[in-house]
Amino acid sequence: MRERRVGTSGLRTSVLGLGTMTWGRDTDAADAAEQLHDFRDAGGTLVDTSSTYAHGDAEQILGELVAGTKARDELVLCTKGGRDASRRGLLADLDGSLERLRTDHVDLYLVACPDPAAPLEETVSALRLAVTSGRARYVGLSNHPGWASARAASLLDDVGLTALEVEYSLLERGVEREVQPAAAALGMGLLAWSPLGRGVLTGKYRRTVPADSRAASPHLAGFVEPYLTQRCGAIVDAVVTAAHGLGRTPAEIALAWLLARDQVAAAIVGARTPGQLRQSVAAVELELPDEVRAALDDVSASPRGYPEMWPAP
16 A cells, blocks of 8 residues: 655655544444454554544554554554643543553644634644653644644644644535645645545445445434435436446545545545455555546535635636
């Protein structure tokens, strides 16, 4: 599997990241171990987790799998905290993650989401301490708007803001308005979560909701529902048409499109089963023909206007 630099930093990761949101809830420890084995066997290095996934159980499982093994040195461990992004909350989350992961540092530590109750300057000071204390090698933000990402990068220019983890797929291209340009201007890399549009871009929801799918799950149905619309259906149809024409799966087409986007360092795939993960791995070497990529760009284009485009068209 290919590797890429994350922005202009020295951090390198595999172009596909292994997401662990389902670990400890929909994915048991045995399937998690198989996923990690298959991922490493394919050359994958980036494993993404969070202090909130399954109330910490995802980190616990990951820690049990890699602690004290060769895998720990070969993997890029990324975790998130900071729903309370005060200095106290953010560092407490980090210390808890390190304990569950059974390591003295993570390779990348991200603030999970904006916290209106915490000044951005305070959040950034906690990220600086995470680096200078050796608890994190690199730091970044997740789900933050472009202005906050740019401001945080300017406040953290001594240690660097390395990555922005954002939802990005053919069904959600909002980051292209301001977050992606900010990342390009300031040397940050994008880590794309839900690159398969919360599973919708696999095409499995075109005619019905499978009983074993996320959309049929009591705790994930609301996560999938926003993309079960007529507009999203037209995009999925275009992906399926491209897949048939190229002899590939819809998931491979969607991932290949995303991995060709500017600033994207990695696409994070949160597979529930080892079989789903193996399907995603097959996409990393696929390069879409120009005409296919252009057609997908056109059908999935997000509305743009003031102030992203000036003068107005």
